[in-house]
Amino acid sequence: VRDPAKTPKPLAHGQGSTVALAQLGTKTLAYVADEDDQAVHVIDVDGGEVASFPLGARPGQLVFDESGRLLVAVRDASRLSVLEPTETGALEERCSVATDAEPIGLAVSPDGSRVLVATGWGRSLTAFDLRSPTFATQLQLTLPREPRSVLVSDDGTKAFVSHAVGGQVSIVDLDAKHVGAVQLHALSVDDERAARQVQQLHVMPGHHRPSPFLLQGPRHGGQGFTLAKIAQPTARVFVPQALVDTGDPRERPPGYGSSEVDQTEQADVAVLDGKSGELLPESLQPLDDSVRRAMDSDTEHHHDECLLPRGSAYEDASHTLYVACFGIDAVLALDALATSPIRAERRRWSVAGGPSGVAVDAAGKRLVVWSQFERTLSRIALGGPDLVDEKTQPPPPIATVALAPPAHPLTVEVALGRALFHSVGDGRISHDGRACASCHPDGRDDGLTWATPVGPRRSIMLAGRVERTAPFSWSGSEHTLHDHVIITFNRLKGDGQLRGLELDALLDYVGSIPTPPRSPHDESDTRVARGREIFNSKSVGCAGCHTGDYFTDDERHDVSTKDDADTSGMFNTPTLRFVGGTGPYFHDGRYDSLRALLSDGTRKMGDTSQLSTDDLEALEAYLRSI
Amino acid sequence: MKTKAPLLALFAVTMGVGVYAQIATAGPAGAAPVASARASTSALASGSALPPTPAHIDASEHVDGVFVAPMRQRPNAAARYFAIVATEDEARTIAAGGAVDVSARTEDTCFGYGASTGFERPSVTVGIPVPGASASSARPGGRPAPPRPPPPPPQMVRIFHVVRTVVADGHARLETSVVWADLSTGGSRLASHHTQSFSLVAHGPNGFDVYSAPELNGEGTKFLVVTPPLRDEERAAVAQVASDSVQATGCGHLEVRLKAHENGGQMANVTGVVELPPDPNDDGTGAGDDGSQSGDGTSSAGTAPRPRLRPVRANLSVSRVASDSQPVVTVSFSWAGPDHAVGSVEPASSAQRFIE
Numbered sequence: 009v010r011d012p013a014k015t016p017k018p019l020a021h022g023q024g025s026t027v028a029l030a031q032l033g034t035k036t037l038a039y040v041a042d043e044d045d046q047a048v049h050v051i052d053v054d055g056g057e058v059a060s061f062p063l064g065a066r067p068g069q070l071v072f073d074e075s076g077r078l079l080v081a082v083r084d085a086s087r088l089s090v091l092e093p094t095e096t097g098a099l100e101e102r103c104s105v106a107t108d109a110e111p112i113g114l115a116v117s118p119d120g121s122r123v124l125v126a127t128g129w130g131r132s133l134t135a136f137d138l139r140s141p142t143f144a145t146q147l148q149l150t151l152p153r154e155p156r157s158v159l160v161s162d163d164g165t166k167a168f169v170s171h172a173v174g175g176q177v178s179i180v181d182l183d184a185k186h187v188g189a190v191q192l193h194a195l196s197v198d199d200e201r202a203a204r205q206v207q208q209l210h211v212m213p214g215h216h217r218p219s220p221f222l223l224q225g226p227r228h229g230g231q232g233f234t235l236a237k238i239a240q241p242t243a244r245v246f247v248p249q250a251l252v253d254t255g256d257p258r259e260r261p262p263g264y265g266s267s268e269v270d271q272t273e274q275a276d277v278a279v280l281d282g283k284s285g286e287l288l289p290e291s292l293q294p295l296d297d298s299v300r301r302a303m304d305s306d307t308e309h310h311h312d313e314c315l316l317p318r319g320s321a322y323e324d325a326s327h328t329l330y331v332a333c334f335g336i337d338a339v340l341a342l343d344a345l346a347t348s349p350i351r352a353e354r355r356r357w358s359v360a361g362g363p364s365g366v367a368v369d370a371a372g373k374r375l376v377v378w379s380q381f382e383r384t385l386s387r388i389a390l391g392g393p394d395l396v397d398e399k400t401q402p403p404p405p406i407a408t409v410a411l412a413p414p415a416h417p418l419t420v421e422v423a424l425g426r427a428l429f430h431s432v433g434d435g436r437i438s439h440d441g442r443a444c445a446s447c448h449p450d451g452r453d454d455g456l457t458w459a460t461p462v463g464p465r466r467s468i469m470l471a472g473r474v475e476r477t478a479p480f481s482w483s484g485s486e487h488t489l490h491d492h493v494i495i496t497f498n499r500l501k502g503d504g505q506l507r508g509l510e511l512d513a514l515l516d517y518v519g520s521i522p523t524p525p526r527s528p529h530d531e532s533d534t535r536v537a538r539g540r541e542i543f544n545s546k547s548v549g550c551a552g553c554h555t556g557d558y559f560t561d562d563e564r565h566d567v568s569t570k571d572d573a574d575t576s577g578m579f580n581t582p583t584l585r586f587v588g589g590t591g592p593y594f595h596d597g598r599y600d601s602l603r604a605l606l607s608d609g610t611r612k613m614g615d616t617s618q619l620s621t622d623d624l625e626a627l628e629a630y631l632r633s634i
Numbered sequence: 635m636k637t638k639a640p641l642l643a644l645f646a647v648t649m650g651v652g653v654y655a656q657i658a659t660a661g662p663a664g665a666a667p668v669a670s671a672r673a674s675t676s677a678l679a680s681g682s683a684l685p686p687t688p689a690h691i692d693a694s695e696h697v698d699g700v701f702v703a704p705m706r707q708r709p710n711a712a713a714r715y716f717a718i719v720a721t722e723d724e725a726r727t728i729a730a731g732g733a734v735d736v737s738a739r740t741e742d743t744c745f746g747y748g749a750s751t752g753f754e755r756p757s758v759t760v761g762i763p764v765p766g767a768s769a770s771s772a773r774p775g776g777r778p779a780p781p782r783p784p785p786p787p788p789q790m791v792r793i794f795h796v797v798r799t800v801v802a803d804g805h806a807r808l809e810t811s812v813v814w815a816d817l818s819t820g821g822s823r824l825a826s827h828h829t830q831s832f833s834l835v836a837h838g839p840n841g842f843d844v845y846s847a848p849e850l851n852g853e854g855t856k857f858l859v860v861t862p863p864l865r866d867e868e869r870a871a872v873a874q875v876a877s878d879s880v881q882a883t884g885c886g887h888l889e890v891r892l893k894a895h896e897n898g899g900q901m902a903n904v905t906g907v908v909e910l911p912p913d914p915n916d917d918g919t920g921a922g923d924d925g926s927q928s929g930d931g932t933s934s935a936g937t938a939p940r941p942r943l944r945p946v947r948a949n950l951s952v953s954r955v956a957s958d959s960q961p962v963v964t965v966s967f968s969w970a971g972p973d974h975a976v977g978s979v980e981p982a983s984s985a986q987r988f989i990e
Contacts, residue, residue, distance in 0.1 A: 242962050244955060281897070281955035288955050290899045327964070343949055343966035347899030352949035354968050395839050395946070395967045399913045 016093045018076055019369060023159055023236070024069030024114030025319060026365030027378040027385075028078065029053070030093065036369055037097045038385055039078055040378045041067035045414035048080055050097045051385050053369070053376055056409055059098035061091060066522065068112035068128075069157070069365075073138050074120035077102065081111035081125060084525050088114075088125055088136065088143070105143045108132040109527040113158040113169065122146055126155035126169050128450075129524035129589055133158065133169060133180055133187075149187050151178050153455060153589060157235040159245065161282060168235055168245050168285070173455035175229025177247055177278070179285040190285055192229030192278045194251050194292040227251035227292075229278065230454050231446075236320040236329055238344055243282030246349065248317030248331045250446065251276045251292065255459030257596065258573050263499045264447075264458045272440050275313035277329065277342065277349040290347045311433030311441030312336050314350070316449075319365040321375075326393055328354065332363035332377060335432030335443050339366055339377055339388070354395075357406060360384035361427055381427055385409040421509075425517025428510060439501035444514075451521030453590055457597035461499065463574035464596040469586055472523035476558050477583045482595040484564045484580025489515055524586060527633065539630025542623055549614040550627075559584035559634065567613040571596050588632030602628050684749060684825050687791055688814060691821035697813050699743055700796055702820040703728035705759070713761035716817045718745050718794055720757070737863060742799040744885035749812045749825070754797050755884045762788045762817060790818040793825065799860060799887045804834040806845040806858050808889065832858045836965040840908040842946050844965045854893040855963055857950045861886050861906040864943065865976065871906035892952040894961040899953025905970050908946050912939030916975065944973035 016030035016037050026041040036053040043066045050059040065085035072078055078091040078099060086109050091099040108130025115124045122135045133155070135147035154172040160182075161168070169178040176189045231250040238244050251274045255266035265272040279291035319332035322344060329344035339359055343352035362381025369376055375388040387407040396403060418426070429444040429451075431437065437444065447454045451471040457464050465482055479485065480492035493515065497506065506514070543550045553561050560583045570577030579595055587593075592600045599605040606616050606624055616624065703725035705715040717728045720743040724734045736756035744754035765785055791814050800807040812825040832845030841862030846855050861871050863886065871888045873881040881888060881902075892900040916939040947970040954961045 242955060242958050279953075279955070281957050283957040284955075286897055286956045288897060288899060288953060290901070290953070293901075343951070343964055345953070345962050345964035346949060346951040346966070347894075347901045347953040348951075351901055351903060352951060352964070352966050352968075354966050395969065397839065397910050397944075397973075399915070399942075399973070400911055 011095070012076060014095045015076060016097050018072035019371075020367070021072040021074055021120075022116050022118065023321075024071040024081070024157065025321070025367060026067075026069060026380070027319075027367045027376060028070055028072055029367045029369055029376060030072065030076075030097070032093075032097050035097070036372060036376075037093075038367070038376050038378070039070060039093075039099075040365070040385065041070050041080065042383060042411070042414070043067065043083075043380055044383060044418055045411075046084075047414075048078070048091065048099060049411060050093075050099065051409055051411075052097075053372075053374075053385065053387055053409070054407075057411055059096065061099040061101070063089060068110075069114045071114040071116055071123070073116050073123065075138075079114055079116075079123055081107075081114050083110050083112055083128070084522065086110060086127075086130070086525050086527075088123070090143075103143070105136060107134060108148075109525050112156055115158045115160050115167065117160045118162055118164045124158050124160060124167055126151070126158040128154055128156065128172070130527060131155065131589070133167060133178070135182070147182065147185060149180060149185060151180075151187060152176060152189065153591070154449075154452065156233045159235045159237055161237075161245075162239050162243065163283070166285060168237075168280070170232035170235050170247055170249075172233055172449045173230055173453065175232075175249070177232065177235075177245075177280065177285075188285070190280060190287050192232070192247060192249060192287070192292065194227040194229075194276075227253050227274070228456055229276070229292075230456070231316060231449055233318050233449075234320040234331070236322045237282055238322050238324075238327070239282065240324075242345065244288075244344070245280040245282050245285075246320065246322070246329055246344065247278040247280065248314065248320055248350075249276050249278055250274065250315045250317075252446075252454070252456065254456050257457050257459045257464035257571075259459050260461050260463060260573055260575070261459050262461055263501055264460055264496075266459065273313075273315050273442055273446055275315055275317070275350050277317075277331070279347070279349065288347065291349070293348055293351075311435075312338075313432070313441060314338070314340055315432050315441060316430060316443060316445055319363060319377075321366045321368050323368045323370065323390075325370065326390075330366050330368065330375060332359075332366040333432075334362055334364070334430045334445065337361050337363060337379070339363060339375065357386075357388050359386045359388075359406065360408060360410075362430070381423070381430075383411045383414070385411075419516070421513040421516040422520050424510065425513040425515070425520075428506070428514045429517050434506075435503050436506035437497055437500060437502045439503075442500060444518075451518070452524075455590075455592065457592070459573075462576070463571055466592065466595055466597045468582070469590045470518055471521040471586070473583050473585055474518055477560055478562060479564075479580055482579055482582070483576060484578070489518070493518075524589065533629060533633070535626040535629040536633045537630075538623070539626035539628065539633075542619065542627045543630055547618065548616060548627075552614070553581045554584050559587075568610070569594055569596075569598075569612070584631065584634055587634065588628075602631055684793075684812065687789075687793065688816075688823065689791065691791060691814060691816035691819060691823050693816075693819040693821045695821040695823050697796075697811065697822040697824050699741075699798065700794070700811075700813050700815060700822045701725035702815050702817055702822070704817075705729070706731040711764065713763050716760050716762070718758045718760070718815060720745075724757070737865060742860075742886035744797050744883070744887075746795045746797065749793055749795055751795055751797060751810055751889070752881070753883070754795075758794060760792055760817060762790065791816045797885070797887075799858070799885075801843075801860060806832040806834070806843075806860060806887075808832065808858060808887070830856070832856070835963070836948075836967070838908070838948055838967040839946055840910065842906055842908045842948065842967070844948050844950065846963065846965075849891070849893075853895055853961065854891060855952045855961070857890045857892065857902070857904075857965075859888045859890065859904045859906070859948055859950075861888075862908055864907060864909055865941075871904055873902045873904040875900070875902045890950060892950060894952040894954040896954055897956045899951060899961075901953075902950045904948045904950065905945055906948075907943050909976075910942040910944055910973060912941055913973075913975070914939075916940065940975040940977060942973040942975050945970035 016032040019029040028039045030037045038051045040049050048061045066083045068081035068083040070080045080089040088105045090102045108127040110129035111125045112128045113126035125134045131151050133149045136143040155169045156172050157170045167180040175192045179188045229249045236246045253266050261267035279288040314333035316334035317331050318334050321330045327344045329342045331340045338356045340356045341354045342349040346352035359377050360379035360382035362379050363377050364380045365378040367376045373390045377386040389404045432443045433441045447467045453467040453469040457466050479487050486492035560581045564578040566577040593605045701719050703717045745758040746754040796811045798809045808830045811827045815822045832847045835846045836844045843860050845858040870884050890902045949966045951964045952961050
């Protein structure tokens with residue numbers, strides 16, 4: 009029997025992260041989810057590593073429940089591990105529970121009765137009963153693509169789920185078991201309003217200028233990896249994200265996205281009402297970079313936006329929202345009560361590469377940040393509330409604890425490639441700060457259709473889809489991945505200087521991006537078996553082109569899908585690996601769902617017109633399994 | 635809790651990077667305002683209902699702090715120029731062809747054209763066309779121009795507004811006067827005057843402070859950002875308000891009005907410049923962190939360490955999510971760029987650059 013007085017006491021419970029803090033006597037322990045080592049490490053924040061618990065698979069988030077157990081989403085093994093800290097802080101496993109494919113986000117309900125698990129590839133939200141010895145399933149709901157984080161409203165009635173793609177937050181009524189959504193897209197401004205602003209420009213030259221932001225097209229939300237909330241003095245939920253201008257797909261700009269703007273992606277933090285879930289629309293109006301450049305005298309401040317937010321935490325004392333950002337390897341301190349928190353940045357700290365999680369040690373007045381890429385824990389003294397002149401009042405240096413190399417470390421090339429893949433503001437890759445991971449979060453796809461020089465193009469999932477699938481791109485015009493990446497950098501207006509060993513390292517990483525775990529239910533699903541039969545049948549004809557282990561004949565075909573803006577009607581047969589999680593479909597994203605694609609009666613690409621509803625469902629189930 | 639008291643400002647005054655407050659919603663119609671705009675100190679009409687413009691103001695009529703200074707003319711100039719300045723000394727300097735050092739002013743006084751506030755500067759200049767100075771006597775082809783009717787005499791009585799900020803004891807007072815000035819006589823007459831009081835919301839670094847006052851309808855808040863005096867620099871500030879527009883000033887204050895209807899909000903990012911003590915590591919060689927040298931491009935080796943200028947930003951916000959009973963007001967500060975030693979090449983005042 010565990011003696012609570014002698015075991016670590018969680019400093020917070022409720023919100024999942026890759027780092028969670030607990031107090032053991034005078035020590036503050038950080039429990040970190042280490043993807044590379046496939047383990048949970050226990051680190052004395054003021055010392056070094058205390059213990060390590062191997063998971064045997066990549067973890068997602070971890071969270072303490074109210075009884076002090078540490079719940080870990082074991083992402084690649086599709087299970088929830090229940091660990092218990094001992095009197096030394098080390099961990100022992102008590103049990104584990106099977107989940108849908110790829111559990112990532114965790115949250116414990118305010119009453120401590122259940123844990124919510126958001127699965128990435130499984131697209132589900134499951135509630136497990138923490139007071140049941142078997143962790144009985146209380147709730148299971150299907151969600152849109154790529155859930156990442158989940159939190160529960162303070163009254164326990166709603167769950168908010170962020171999504172890496174799709175620009176939305178799912179809002180789940182936990183009592184009614186209903187899934188709703190709030191769209192996080194910034195709308196374009198009507199022409200009349202823009203015209204009015206231009207008129208103002210002439211009325212008050214030098215004083216009133218139309219914001220370029222208002223003259224742009226709509227922007228899509230994305231990169232919803234993390235969530236945070238406050239309860240007092242106002243109930244709000246924060247969704248750090250990026251807003252993306254994909255351009256008009258009817259046009260052929262010289263690069264990816266609109267040629268009218270110089271800032272294709274903007275950092276943002278969407279604000280929702282923590283009770284009703286309603287969006288505060290003005291939170292989708294980040295400060296335009298061109299305005300910021302004009303207002304700042306710091307000319308080196310460009311392209312350092314948080315385009316890849318990965319972790320967040322809220323601090324009550326100063327109403328500060330901390331956001332950990334991949335790509336710029338920084339933690340931002342934002343005024344959480346601001347209409348648009350991203351426009352109210354108080355300060356930022358540079359931390360070790362790949363900060364995936366941040367936690368607040370309120371008593372110690374410090375932040376604890378876990379950086380996955382460098383496997384380093386950073387300890388940041390928050391200091392007082394004043395804006396400090398660092399030259400006359402130098403802040404204490406950021407203390408770090410670097411972990412020993414894991415048993416099976418990434419190769420140097422893959423580690424370098426991962427850093428490059430996520431690098432924001434690298435002029436070798438893009439002129440506007442975009443990283444590879446901007447369009448390929450977690451090495452997958454952003455779900456968006458971009459305006460490109462050859463017509464509208466859906467981003468393609470990379471993980472598990474680049475080996476043995478040549479030629480590359482929708483047009484199939486590049487026979488090596490190397491050539492395709494060079495063309496991509498050109499279209500992003502990178503300066504072409506990323507080459508040699510670094511380019512090789514990037515390609516190594518792209519080839520090694522972890523693939524989503526398979527659903528544990530697929531093999532036993534009779535519908536999947538039936539769907540396989542249909543897929544391979546000559547009457548339906550899918551396997552004619554989507555053939556072999558990689559489901560492609562490596563050829564180009566004209567299947568009458570040419571769009572007005574397309575320069576050619578010939579398209580490369582895409583691999584169907586992981587096709588179930590990559591919608592919308594076709595090169596121009598014309599089909600929102602697999603079912604919509606399969607139900608189309610054009611017969612230009614296989615013939616599903618004779619299939620019954622059951623057979624369509626079976627075919628869809630099979631496609632989701634491959 | 636929904637407060638029924640009308641317009642009670644609950645601002646906390648905090649020295650620091652952030653402060654928030656909630657403002658009660660407006661009370662019943664007719665309720666007396668608290669901590670809101672005070673009635674005009676003058677019996678004269680408000681700016682929206684001004685008396686007719688007088689045709690002439692005698693030189694003996696004068697409004698304190700408003701001086702008309704005829705500027706030195708170039709021979710055959712197409713216009714005569716007049717400056718409106720704050721002191722008699724400044725007027726004399728202008729008339730003698732000199733330039734006014736507004737940083738020497740003891741009061742933060744600014745002028746703007748017309749009766750509506752906004753876009754104030756430390757002084758304003760008016761040009762009056764010289765009759766016949768730019769008229770052409772011949773047309774292409776050699777035919778004489780048809781006779782033109784004589785132009786109407788130029789309007790010599792012009793309307794301006796004068797804004798003065800008075801800061802004391804955690805409060806700021808913004809005094810706005812609308813004034814007619816007769817450029818021909820130098821006389822001036824008050825058209826209207828009113829005073830708005832603000833409470834200190836947040837101290838920024840070195841006197842870059844934010845004051846606020848709720849607006850009468852309970853949805854909006856007026857902010858007054860007061861920028862500290864700078865040696866040899868104009869106290870410029872620029873505000874990006876929401877994403878709609880940019881406001882700018884060359885004065886020591888900038889007024890921003892933000893509204894938050896239900897499930898809505900507005901923000902402004904106000905950038906100005908503050909002076910900081912010398913860098914303790916400044917060895918006096920004139921080479922700062924950025925490698926810059928003194929303003930004239932020469933080395934200033936051996937000089938005393940120089941104070942620094944650094945852009946600072948106040949982030950102002952009023953917002954109200956659906957479940958908020960009152961708007962949430964917050965102010966936070968951040969540095970808006972690196973510092974520069976006074977006199978270094980890089981202009982510290984980005985706000986000025988933006989205005990220009």
